[in-house]
Amino acid sequence: MIYLDHNATTPIDEEVKNAMADAFSLFGNPSSGHSIGKAAKAAVDNARKQAADLIGADASEIIFTSGGTEADNLAIIGTAHKHQKGHIITSVIEHPAVLNPVSWLETKGFEVSYLPVNIAGTVNPDDVRKAVRKDTILITVMHSNNETGALQPIREIGRIAREYGITFHSDAAQSVGKIEVKASELTVDMLTIVSHKFYGPKGVGALYIRNGVDVMPIMFGAGHERGIRPGTENVIGIAGLGKACETAGHNMSFRYDHAVKLRDKLFSLLRNALDVRLNGHETLRLPNTLNISIRGVIGNDLVEKLKAGVAFSAGSACHSGTCKPSPVLKAMGLSDEDALSAVRLSVGKDNTLDEILSASELIIACVKEL
Missing domain, CATH: 3.90.1150.10 (Aspartate Aminotransferase, domain 1)
Known part of the structure; x- marks a missing residue:
């Protein structure tokens, strides 16, 4: 075949498999204060740094999730919950992990502008600027399209968002690990990372949240992941994501x-x-x-x-x-x-x-x- x-999806890289195999012995809860828990926490912290290094971020800006869908939902619904009402800008070519939560927010009273694309499948930044309103709370446009691979003008959109003080999220599921993606250069506030798109395991992802950006949790529990994403960390999956990030950067x-x-x-x-x-x-x-x-x-x-x-x-x-x-x-x-x-x-x-x-x-x- x-x-x-x-x-x-992609097959898991051999180096990633080895990193995950090593993590199987780290059975402790990363939140525990004893040495077994601290060993697991060290593996999570190392993976957090590996992910941050790949996208040019600080380790404190990486929040681990169960995958891209959760990361997108956290970015979108977490921003909406903070504002309670307002206007959202997105594009017609987004992944369902973006379009469906945005559509759900419409049923809760939020208003949404769906931007068109040209024949090449890209959004025009001028359309973004024209769509901005006084009550716009979020712009969410993918970094690259999963069907056509079309790269979107994220830098230009990011500058517009920053100019108007609007939170900007980009689903980079298809880009991170394949091409160079540096969060600070793109002027994004949030960026979705998906492990299994670049030779890491399924069931684990991450959301880059720029320091200073306020996002409310969409699940509630203990204070894991800066209190933004509760739940005991998936140490084995996270170790795999981290190694996938490291090998992607090197190669x-x-x-x-x-x-x-x-x-x-x-x-x-x-x-x-x-x-x-x-x-x-x-x-x-x-x-x-x-x-x-x-x-x-x-x-x-x-x-x-x-x-x-x-x-x-x-x-x-x-x-x-x-x-x-x-x-x-x-x-x-x-x-x-x-x-x-x-x-x-x-x-x-x-x-x-x-x-x-x-x-x-x-x-x-x-x-x-x-």
């Missing part, structure tokens, strides 16, 4: 170049043999992500036909035999036909050129059969 679905340049080489080779092979269109920006996207529409086929049919040989994702959701085009691709202006024919191929650090050649041959042959 050739795995080309690394935006969905960033190599992984980036490797991904671009394989991604572009795959696109070249498919484009030369099939009628395809690239969805998203040619260069301003994640190094590993290729979203294309292959005219004449339904993406889900292709995924199903190749499920024994190549693992990748379609650009549509199918239930009870009915397929709906991706809202992200539709927001970019694609026709239903092009959106339904879209597939996402996302390469990883362990993919080889031979795999890319084989995958392209299988895809091309399958398309011609369909």
Whole structure:
């Protein structure tokens, strides 16, 4: 099986596995005052520093969570709870972990502006500025899109948010660990980190909260994680996240170049043999992500036909035999036909050129059969 679905999840790196294996012996509660508890706390503190180092933050600004969905909810609902009412700005292409809590807040009386994107799948900072109101309490725009890999103008949006004194959150689930993301340079107040997107374990994530930014907890218990996220820490998972951050930082340049080489080779092979269109920006996207529409086929049919040989994702959701085009691709202006024919191929650090050649041959042959 050739795995080309690394935006969905990644295999756990061997160094990460080893760090997690070592952490299994650290069974103490990190909040306990005895030596066994302190050993567990030391592992958590080390992982906190590893995560902070990757994004250019202070360790005190890292809050561990159960994953990206919780981190997004904490950032959004925690900010809303602080203000009780107000206006939120987001984009139409956000992950459901952002869109759904924002939509829920609308039912509680908050007002939301959903920003459009252009044909490349990016938000226009001018639209952000135009959407700002006196009662705007939060701007939340993803760092990169999970379907197209489109990079958003986070620095520009961050400057606008800072100018108006508005809290700014960015879901960087797809970016952290793949490309350089430095929180201070982006002028973000909060940033979501997801371990399993860059060769760490599932069930653990983190939220960067800039020192001085006030966020209310959305769960209540003891005073863990600065009182923002209660619950005894998942030491094993956190150790894995920390090691994933460390290895990502050490190997960033190599992984980036490797991904671009394989991604572009795959696109070249498919484009030369099939009628395809690239969805998203040619260069301003994640190094590993290729979203294309292959005219004449339904993406889900292709995924199903190749499920024994190549693992990748379609650009549509199918239930009870009915397929709906991706809202992200539709927001970019694609026709239903092009959106339904879209597939996402996302390469990883362990993919080889031979795999890319084989995958392209299988895809091309399958398309011609369909």
